[in-house]
Every structure is written in C-alpha cells, then in structure tokens.
Amino acid sequence: MNISSADFVISNSDVNKCPNTKLPEYAFIGRSNVGKSSLINMLTNRKNLAMTSSKPGKTLLINHFIINSEWYLVDLPGYGFARAGKGQRDKLRMLIENYILLRQQLTNLFVLIDCRHEAQQIDLEFINWLGESGVPFSIVFTKADKLSGSKLNENISAYKAKLQEVWEELPPVFITSSSNSRGREELLDYIDSINKELRNV
16 A cells, blocks of 8 residues: 555544544554554654654544545554553543444554563453454554564564463464564555455445
8 A cells, every 4th residue: 555645633532523434444552652653653654643752651632644535544542551640541541442442433453562572461451352342453563673583473472372372363463663664564455455345345
C-alpha cells in the first residue's frame, strides 16, 4: 500500500464523538513507552503525525488520522502507566474499553509489544481480554533493531510459547522497527488486504 495522504482529524475522550463515518478503523495500543507514536510515524512516513515523547503516558485521548481518504488510523492511550493516579488510570481504562467494545468501525486492533522484554502480565491479561471479548487483533513487536537476530528470535519464540499456554491459535504477528522501517510493508499490506475484503463484501 502506498500512503499518499495522512491527516489528523480529531482527538477526543468520548467514543460517541468519534468520526461519524463507516470507514474502517485500525487502532494501535500498547503499554506506555512501547514506541507507538514512532511506529505510527514510520507507517505513515510522516515524522510528526503522532507526537512522540521521552515521557510515557502522553497519549490521553483517542486520536483519529485519515489515511488516503479510505481508512482511519487510530492512536489509543497507552495502558499500564504506573505514575498516573488511580482516578486517571480508571478514566483511561474506561476510555479504551469503550472504544474497543463499542466502536463498530474498529476493524483490527494492533497490540504493540516491546520485543526486548519477556511477557508481562499486564499485556497477557489485555490480550486474553481481547480474545474473550471477540475483538479482532494482531500483535506487533516493536524495537526489533535493539536486539541481535538470534536474541530477537529467542524472545519472540518465548512470547509465542507463553501465549500458546492459553491460545490454541495465535493472532497474526508482526516484527517492526521504527528506525529502519522493518515491518512497514507487511503491516500496510495486511491492512490493505482487509480493506479489499471489506470492499468485496
């Protein structure tokens, strides 16, 4: 897929105020500091489309970007930001859950995982909740450039093995790096293939 246009549309804290269209939406979510904004900028080939920050927990709203006037890329708040107060964490959890469960236009949720770390309980619980809720999702490992090839394969194999303790069939898995655009074509081709299926329905 060639991205010819990528434009910010709206930020909001209420799923009912999301764009009133029938266009498919592909949302990105992950723990704070997983490299979500950098990945979005890499995918769209726009340096500052999504705001990056050295401080985790900066995305506190649902952010919609229109891509090629055909589909929306949605930047969701990160989960598990420990330094946020309980009130803010609860508010963000409700915002995330409402979007994921109530937004009919949500076509696929990309769950971002830092490939450098072993499986974290908070990620596993979130992934299992998606499965229980019947939400279509994929796993995107980020920061692949930070590991050697053998260590990267070892970590991802271990993560898959952990998931297979619960899952009979794993969701699609992508390996990415924002610094060298690894995984960009695979992710965009995957989105493109779903869009083509939707057009043929």
